[in-house]
Amino acid sequence: MIELWNWRTEGRVAASEIRLALADALDVPVLPLGGVDLARVPSGALLVDVWHRPGDFPSSVDCYGVPAGLPEVGAVAAFARRLGRACLLPDDTLDAGRHLLVAADGTIRPVHHDVRDTEEGEILSEQRLCTVLSPRCRGWSPCQRSRWVPDSVIPALAAA
Secondary structure, eight states, rough: OEEEEEESSSOOHHHHHHHHHHHHHHTOOOOSSSTTTGGOOTTTOOOOOOEESSSBBOOEEEEOOOOOOOOHHHHHHHHHHHHTSSSSEEOOOOOOEEEEEEEEOEEEEEEEEEEEEEEEEEEEEEEEEEEHHHHGTOOOOHHHHSSOTTOOOOOOHHOO
């Protein structure tokens, strides 16, 4: 089974810049998904698809053929540091509006966004921290059952 990573980046970022940052952060060959002859892809190469949409975190990054044993949170933290931009990745709650925010320094914390479906895809807006001060994040909420409980912060050095 091929693992898929799906991230978003702060601001609109060119696909070539994203591929370069991934190659540098993960130390693997990175190729665009489209137009690649799969028979000629080097062993261990990461295939990446990038597209843009409106809203907060408008650049979407899909990574296919993820190196085995590489933890996603550490990879996205290294990528965010190399890119110099915050990134979002889905968390473990299956709540479409809850993500992990990875700051440009690699620090990770759970956040919420308003999600709106459009013809151009899912648009995120109104970012807010996932905190026990919010009634939506307390008690029996999915936030409490997550590995990333409200108010949790993983410092950059620990995420590396």
